[in-house]
Amino acid sequence: MTTDAAGSDVGSLAARFPTDFRWGAATAAYQIEGAVHEGGRGPSIWDTFSHTPGRTAGGDTGDVAVDHFHRWRDDVALMADLGLQSYRFSIAWPRIQPTGRGPANEEGLDFYSGLVDALLDKGIRPVPTLYHWDLPQALEDSGGWPERDTAFRFADYAGLVTERLGDRIPLWLTLNEPWCSAYLGYAAGVHAPGRTEPTAAMAAVHHLNLAHALGAKAIRAVSGADTGIGAALNFHLPRPADPTDPRDLDAVRRVDALANRAFLQPMMEGRYPDDLICDVAGVTNFDFVRDDDLDTLTTPLTTLGINYYSSCVVRHYDGATPRATADGHGDGASPWVGADHVEFPPTAPPHTAMGWNIDPSGFTELLVGLSRRYPDLPLLVTENGSAFHDRVDADGRVRDTERTDYLRRHLGAVADALDAGADVRGYLVWSLLDNFEWAYGYDRRFGIVRVDDDTQERTVKDSGRFYAAVLAAHRSRPGTR
Ligand code: IFM
Numbered sequence: 293m294t295t296d297a298a299g300s301d302v303g304s305l306a307a308r309f310p311t312d313f314r315w316g317a318a319t320a321a322y323q324i325e326g327a328v329h330e331g332g333r334g335p336s337i338w339d340t341f342s343h344t345p346g347r348t349a350g351g352d353t354g355d356v357a358v359d360h361f362h363r364w365r366d367d368v369a370l371m372a373d374l375g376l377q378s379y380r381f382s383i384a385w386p387r388i389q390p391t392g393r394g395p396a397n398e399e400g401l402d403f404y405s406g407l408v409d410a411l412l413d414k415g416i417r418p419v420p421t422l423y424h425w426d427l428p429q430a431l432e433d434s435g436g437w438p439e440r441d442t443a444f445r446f447a448d449y450a451g452l453v454t455e456r457l458g459d460r461i462p463l464w465l466t467l468n469e470p471w472c473s474a475y476l477g478y479a480a481g482v483h484a485p486g487r488t489e490p491t492a493a494m495a496a497v498h499h500l501n502l503a504h505a506l507g508a509k510a511i512r513a514v515s516g517a518d519t520g521i522g523a524a525l526n527f528h529l530p531r532p533a534d535p536t537d538p539r540d541l542d543a544v545r546r547v548d549a550l551a552n553r554a555f556l557q558p559m560m561e562g563r564y565p566d567d568l569i570c571d572v573a574g575v576t577n578f579d580f581v582r583d584d585d586l587d588t589l590t591t592p593l594t595t596l597g598i599n600y601y602s603s604c605v606v607r608h609y610d611g612a613t614p615r616a617t618a619d620g621h622g623d624g625a626s627p628w629v630g631a632d633h634v635e636f637p638p639t640a641p642p643h644t645a646m647g648w649n650i651d652p653s654g655f656t657e658l659l660v661g662l663s664r665r666y667p668d669l670p671l672l673v674t675e676n677g678s679a680f681h682d683r684v685d686a687d688g689r690v691r692d693t694e695r696t697d698y699l700r701r702h703l704g705a706v707a708d709a710l711d712a713g714a715d716v717r718g719y720l721v722w723s724l725l726d727n728f729e730w731a732y733g734y735d736r737r738f739g740i741v742r743v744d745d746d747t748q749e750r751t752v753k754d755s756g757r758f759y760a761a762v763l764a765a766h767r768s769r770p771g772t773r
Contacts, residue, residue, distance in 0.1 A: 334390025
């Protein structure tokens, strides 16, 4: 029997996953690469935002990040040591098109091409995400995601990348968490570009959906109709504060419409939810949707990427007291467009260092629910993980028991979903490395590998050892590929 450092039975956990289940880890370009002025890269909205005083904790930026741009060979070796079978990374659009338009910057393509080759050499499947929030600043200067043209620029970019890498990529992810790009970037203003314009945020929702569809077409035009395409959505799992109060149930419906169905329904069914259109009628009449757009939106997905961290509690807000904003997004402008009568009361402990509750049963519920709704669509967990304030012990080891426990319980939740019939094909932990956690800077560590702030030295944490032990136990099963 295989046991991890804490003595738990990783063998029986691994045995709950089918033999062709794939394991890996995820990262994103701006969070790890650094080298923002190298290789012909242009500025992105996150360079501008993080260099604007007061926007990120401690004024942290991704200028150096965890120096992956220079250390990628060692990082790939580390992935192989951990036994990863897949690696999800993102391609920085401003490395490929420094101004978001025009011909490809060959140096940028060379960087990702080298990374893909090194992964394949180690038997690790590359899973690139084309957009993980680093819009070229020049495109924001022309209006950003609220501007329709940005979706067409994205399609050009997707085509350029596919021409160079497409022969080696079995699965592309177009967008990461368009919820964050649209609502945190353009309504709450806590992410780049930091705008607080709810109407623009709704236009951004549509243009991100359009970009996904046009990007998918551009990829398939180069690589063929059966190329694997997905998107990574951060599903919200709202629970009513009082399940018997119809007003709290309506709050759940609104949050589900804005967060989940605003992206899933156009991508899967080529239409926006009727209730969403009513909910935000005071903000927009959806005149940014053109006649042919709905046909364009449905482009068959081969995989749905699921990012899950926590659930939330919602209830009707009557305006009598200050609004509860325990949704992790501060108390400024709200990301919840048209949901003025919704509030997020505090959730029950335990919480991670992000203040997010730990709710593995929500993960199972989400996976099973999505598989029932779209039975022909395979699911891939594209992100799941936790931030904790780690300590390095005198012997150099990081005994991150809370993260290990989170991981163990969430892997169990995926196994429960499989038992209940969900078609989940793989799991990618967030994140391989400690990294730049956006507006929180480097203060929130999500890695299963610690990165020393001063030396950039990588140390596999106990959670990483646990994960590697699960993967090894899974690999040792007869019939595992
Ligand atoms: O770090 C982020 C990632 O970039 C997108 N999904 C959530 C993670 C943790 O906040």
